[in-house]
Amino acid sequence: KQEVTQIPAALSVPEGENLVLNCSFTDSAIYNLQWFRQDPGKGLTSLLLIQSSQREQTSGRLNASLDKSSGRSTLYIAASQPGDSATYLCAPTNSGYSTLTFGKGTMLLVSP
Amino acid sequence: ETGVTQSPTHLIKTRGQQVTLRCSSQSGHNTVSWYQQALGQGPQFIFQYYREEENGRGNFPPRFSGLQFPNYSSELNVNALELDDSALYLCASSLAELEGPYEQYFGPGTRLTVT
Numbered sequence: 001k002q003e004v005t006q007i008p009a010a011l012s013v014p015e016g017e018n019l020v021l022n023c024s025f026t027d028s029a030i031y032n033l034q035w036f037r038q039d040p041g042k043g044l045t046s047l048l049l050i051q052s053s054q055r056e057q058t059s060g061r062l063n064a065s066l067d068k069s070s071g072r073s074t075l076y077i078a079a080s081q082p083g084d085s086a087t088y089l090c091a092p093t094n095s096g097y098s099t100l101t102f103g104k105g106t107m108l109l110v111s112p
Numbered sequence: 113e114t115g116v117t118q119s120p121t122h123l124i125k126t127r128g129q130q131v132t133l134r135c136s137s138q139s140g141h142n143t144v145s146w147y148q149q150a151l152g153q154g155p156q157f158i159f160q161y162y163r164e165e166e167n168g169r170g171n172f173p174p175r176f177s178g179l180q181f182p183n184y185s186s187e188l189n190v191n192a193l194e195l196d197d198s199a200l201y202l203c204a205s206s207l208a209e210l211e212g213p214y215e216q217y218f219g220p221g222t223r224l225t226v227t
Contacts, residue, residue, distance in 0.1 A: 102154030
């Protein structure tokens, strides 16, 4: 059974800092891994998807890396802004049709 | 291109009642998954439908049931509601095809409160 852990659970930083959010998973036989953002009480917004054959993906100020063999992914946020404040969730899938397994997320607060 | 939509936005029910939540998949998607997210937790998988057939189920009792329609919209039904069913219910759609990558797109969720 896949289990996902995200560290830290919460993070508070001043605007402009570069951040690293960590995600680890127990079953390395994943098909892909998605990073999501969730604003309080809202649905999930897909940020990045990394396929198992890829090492990283970039979108704007976001960069996600994947080390399948060690069961780790990191989300790097450059030059953080107050609008980045949200909970960030990572979720691997273990087969193409399969489901996402989520951790509890990292709650990020960026202060002006 | 229309995103994933869910209705209603909020719902209050009494313990023992039944509820139906609805989801419209993103245009062109053939797979829908439902998740339950309790306060402070990550979403938990309930079940998935692919081309109107259940394609997988999480650790939820049979009183959680679903349907997927020919237009790929979906319903989640919960019978005999319990207080612990209070949560945000999320629907996600994706396009299942041989080449992947099976990226999943979520709707805004339905907040269910059971009193």
